[in-house]
Amino acid sequence: MKSKLRTYDIIKKKRDGYPLSREEIRYFISGVVSGDIADYQTSAFLMAVYLRGMNYEETTELTLAIRDSGEKADFSGVKGVRADKHSTGGVGDKTSLVVVPAVASLGLKCAKVSGRGLGHTGGTVDKLESVRGFDTGLGKKEFVDAVNDVGCAIIGQTAKIAPADKILYALRDVTATIDSLPLIASSIMGKKLAVGDDVIVLDVKTGSGAFMKTEEESVRLAEIMVEVGKRAGKKTSALVTDMDMPLGRAIGNAVEVKEAIETMKGKGDGRFLSLCAALSAEMLYSAGYGELKDCEKAFYKSINEGKALETFRKMIERQGGDGGVIDDYGKFPAAKFVREVKAQKTGYIYRIDAEKYGTAACVAGAGRTRAEDAIDFAAGIEIVKTVGEKVGMGETVAKIFSNDANALFEAERIVSSAIEYSESAPDEKPVVIKRIV
Ligand code: URA
Secondary structure, X not given: OOOOOOHHXXXXXXXXXXXXXHHHHHHHHHHHHHOOOOHHXXXXXXXXXXXXXXXXXXXXXXXXXXXOOOOOOOOOOOOOOEEEEEEOOOOOOOHHHHXXXXXXXXXXXXXXXXXXOEOOEOOHHHHHOOOOOOOOOOOHHHHHHHHHHHOEEEEEOXXXXXXXXXXXXXXXXXXXXXXXXXXXXXXXXXXXXXXXXXXXXXEEEEOOOOOOOOHHHHHHHHHHHHHHHHHOOOEEEEEEEEOOOOXXXXXXXXXXXXXXXXXXXOOOOHHHHHHHHHHHHHHHHHOOOOOHHHHHHHHHHHHHOOHHHHHHHHHHHHOOOOHHHHOOHHHOOOOOEEEEEEOOOOEEEEEEOHHHHHHHHHHHOOOOOOOOOOOOOOOEEEEOOOOXXXXXXXOEEEEEEEOOHHHHHHHHHHHHHHEEEEOOOOOOXXXXXXXXX
16 A cells, blocks of 8 residues: 655655654655655755654654664674674774773674775775785674674675665765764664664764764763664663774874784773773673773673784685784884974974874874775874974874875874863873763
8 A cells, every 4th residue: 555655745744843743754764765755855844853853752763764774784603692892983993902802801792894994084994904904894703703703793784784875875975964873873773783783882973083072062962872772672881982083003004004913912991991991891891791990890701811903814814815914013014204293392292183183193104085995004194292392393293095196185284183282291181981881
């Protein structure tokens, strides 16, 4: 029987500020995917949602409709509790490269489906592909077997998962409707729920390098996603974490994998390590591995005893990559050109604008501006001096790596403009701002 619903009426209802029913939302999303609803109508719908918002019921229904718009990843062959962490996107955010093997070394199963970088933010799949031979496109059986044997594996998202999100996201991108809380929450959670993990831990970034620039908006986004996850029957929690400055000391692909390895060797940046500890503890706690404090201790033990690193090596080798990169960084792609950025003042580094550093790394070749762009795995930034550290005028604050000599100058200009100096040391900002359960 043909539905009595009309696309026009649904747009009008939302435009006038009324909540939509489950049936209306399902009708709309299935029309978007089948092509029965035109892009101009979808765009009007998105703007109506942007301006009028959605309540929890509507956001949950939109999320579930996006989840159900394509294939579900059936990883039920994985034995044990499956946990995932998801970051809303940041600069220098290589946490998955440490957290996934660390929690896997402690018994959790991580069948991780990750994204690529877009805009000024990086993506785990691109980073891993900087390891020669690493295959992020394993078939389902190989993937499930790898997770059962090693404890973890990481692959890229296929177009078959949540296709509605792809269409909606592309239209949001050109209609100024990206930064809407229900649209972001349903986009992220629709894809996460299609993968079907038992435990979901969200790392909601806040600050200049994040989608959400203010703490208030980020906390709200985290609350909505946690509520939607729970309504969908999943154990879901979130940490709101700082992304006003870049995370750790490296931004790019090969440089970030190297930093993750150094961290697992116990030689990493303290702030980055503490974020990895908090996220790992949250995953273990949610999966029933004991009190948060004990879960955090277990994480540090895994790092100190080299278990996380050994699991990372096994994961690389199982996915066809050269595990020798762990012992010999010379096996990573190297950039032809390096440019040192010098401090323009004597004093303390007061602030580093994360978005600008992310943009500079992209300009050097580490990221893409369009989904089809190729990236330079060797390109990126090493942060020599970070927030709170003392510098003398003319001292090196950052090194930029690239295979494009011309790009280095523009990247250098952006890096220099991203640094603010002060006469006294700034207050230390915590990396974990709030926990939402
Ligand atoms: N990441 C997503 O997957 N979707 C959004 O809308 C924003 C960030």
